[in-house]
Each structure stands twice: as structure tokens, then as C-alpha cells.
């Protein structure tokens with residue numbers, strides 16, 4: 382029995398020797414940060430890869446989300462999802478904004494467009510949806526609602542690197558989209574993130590904001606932050622771009638392998654692969670239903686006992702955390718689908734270097750626990 386820990390993810394890394402020329406370049410020209418040549422090259426190549434016009438690199442997605450809200454001068458209340466990583470809502474609090482939680486669609490795990498309008502008040506100025514697990518939000522309906530009510534839309538696209546719908550980047554929707562390049566993501570620069578803007582003017586404002594608000598050497602146009610990606614992280618990003626397609630292909634194979642194994646397994650449901658979508662297979666969430674012998678948490682603990690570290694993304698709901706639970710929209714009765722997802726979903730390990738034996742090891746625990754009930 383292999384007892385080596387098997388984590389929910391393991392970062393992909395480019396070959397170490399490929400980094401050497403970039404290190405020499407940085408060491409020779411001594412430009413370490415503040416929009417150096419590698420930063421510029423990475424922005425250009427990333428925009429090409431993603432099929433978008435304007436990219437602004439950041440130190441991480443959280444600072445990028447905070448800056449995106451600043452760039453659009455969002456105020457008052459923002460409609461968002463409780464079923465996300467806590468950074469989504471934290472970016473609102475860091476801007477003095479009030480999150481208004483709206484329930485999710487139980488099939489896509491994304492904000493339910495049906496429920497958005499009822500949550501709009503005179504104070505609402507924006508919607509911040511999340512493309513959860515890289516599954517595209519209903520961008521058309523969300524945009525329609527935003528247009529009718531004059532709201533901004535900022536997509537938390539932390540999970541949506543490379544995702545396309547009908548052949549077009551999902552990042553082209555809304556007023557801004559914000560990516561994460563954290564170590565645990567499909568595409569990583571160790572830490573990192575980016576904002577995708579629709580036009581050069583917005584990108585310019587964002588670029589000022591991530592550099593303390595400097596518009597030129599002596600002019601500060603806003604209370605900006607330091608959100609700049611440095612040259613070393615940009616170099617990693619450039620190298621990762623050479624391998625990301627292969628990484629996504631490997632993830633797709635693992636995804637398929639799991640699905641084949643779990644077909645017909647009572648009480649275990651895999652998520653539907655979204656239609657007309659080039660997906661990135663960033664996560665492998667399963668629903669653990671009452672028909673399974675163990676509860677979701679019992680399965681989580683059983684896997685852990687056997688060295689498999691799955692994750693309950695996203696439990697607890699953001700709306701259940703102490704700094705949010707007092708909000709009227711955080712009431713459990715307002716969020717039945719999100720509550721159910723938080724109690725049923727388990728994300729199994731998925732990463733490009735995962736072997737057949739690793740997949741078998743995870744599946745074995747699930748199958749074994751399922752068959753015990755039949756004996």
C-alpha cells in the first residue's frame with residue numbers, strides 16, 4: 382500500500398534548466414520589478430494565449446480583485462456568491478463594500494441569475510460572480526440584468542484560466558475578469574494574478590492603481606496599492622505558458638478516468654462537463670449524496686486516513702464566517718442550494734503528474750466504502 386500523501390493538487394513546474402537563461406537575464410540587466418521586460422513580454426504573450434486584448438499582471442488574485450473594484454469605483458452593495466473562496470467577499474470588505482449574498486444554481490454552482498434581480502436595491506452598484514470550478518457563469522443573462530439596472534460586472538475568474546465558451550474566451554465578458562495564478566491553480570506563477578480589461582483606457586487606470594496610483598514620475602492620481610508582479614514571477618509565467626496546454630490535456634484524461642470509474646457508483650455524482658465549453662479541468666468535485674454509505678465528511682476523513690487529502694471547496698460557506706454571518710443575505714434560508722453544495726461537495730485530487738496508480742488509489746477508497754454497504 383502506497384502511503385505517500387496525495388494532495389488535492391500538486392503544482393506543475395517547468396523544467397528547472399529552462400529557468401537559467403531568464404535568471405541570467407535578470408541578474409545581468411538588474412531590472413527586478415516595476416514593469417520590466419519580462420513583465421511586458423508576459424503580459425503580451427498571456428493576452429495572446431487567452432485570446433483577450435488587455436492584461437494587467439498582479440502579485441495575486443486577491444489584490445487584483447481589490448484593485449478591480451477600485452478601478453470601476455464600485456460603491457455601496459455588491460451582489461456575490463457565498464459559494465467561493467473567502468477572497469471573493471474579502472475583496473469587497475477591503476473596499477468598504479457590503480456583500481449581498483445570492484444563492485447559486487444547484488447544477489452549475491454559479492450565481493443563480495434568476496435570483497439576482499430580487500437582491501438589487503438602490504445601493505447596488507455591481508455584481509461579482511465566480512466561474513466556479515471554471516464552469517462559465519450564465520454571462521448573457523447576468524449582462525442583461527446589469528444593463529437594465531446600470532450595474533458593473535466583475536468576474537472572479539480565479540478558476541477560469543483558458544476557459545472558452547463557443548470558441549471565445551470567457552474572460553471577455555463583464556467589465557473586468559480577474560485571474561489567479563496561485564500554486565494550486567491550473568496555471569501558476571507560484572503566486573500571481575491578473576485583470577483582463579476590455580479597453581486600453583481601463584487597463585491604464587488599473588496599471589496606475591497597481592503602482593501606488595503613479596501616472597508618471599510626479600503625478601499620483603489615486604490611492605493605489607503595490608500589486609505589481611516582479612520579473613522572477615513573470616519569467617515563471619512565460620515558461621509555464623509553454624506547458625499549460627499539455628497540463629490541461631493531462632487533467633482532462635484524469636477527469637475522464639475518474640468518471641469512468643465512478644459511473645454507476647451509488648450516491649456519488651460527478652459534475653456535468655459544461656456544454657460548448659473548452660474547460661480547464663481545474664478541479665474534480667463530486668457530490669456525496671445520501672445514497673452513499675458515508676457522509677461527505679466521513680468520506681473526507683476516510684480518505685485522509687489513507688493519505689488522500691481531498692478538500693471541501695467550498696465549506697464553510699463565506700456567509701457562515703463570523704465577519705459575514707450577521708448580514709441579512711447570509712441567512713441559511715436565503716441560500717439553500719449553496720448550503721447543500723457546501724455539505725455535499727468534495728474535491729478529489731487532480732493534477733497533471735497524477736498517475737493511474739494515484740487515480741486507482743483514490744477510486745479504491747470510494748469504491749470500497751460503497752461496496753461495504755452491499756455486503
Ligand code: T4K
Nearest residue numbers: 388390391392441442443465466468539561562563564565
Ligand atoms: N477567488 C477564488 C474563487 C479563489 O478560489 C481564490 C483562491 C481567490 C479568489 C484568491 O486567489 P489568490 O489571491 O490566492 O491568487 C487554496 C489557495 O491558497 C487559493 O489560492 C485558492 N483560491 C483556494 C481555492 O485554495 P488552500 O487553503 O486550499 O491551500 P493549501 O495550501 O491548503 O493547498 C492545497 C494543497 O495543495 C496542499 O494540501 C498541498 C498542495 N500544495 C499547495 C501549495 C501552496 C502544493 O503541493 N504546493 C504548494 O505550493 O487554498
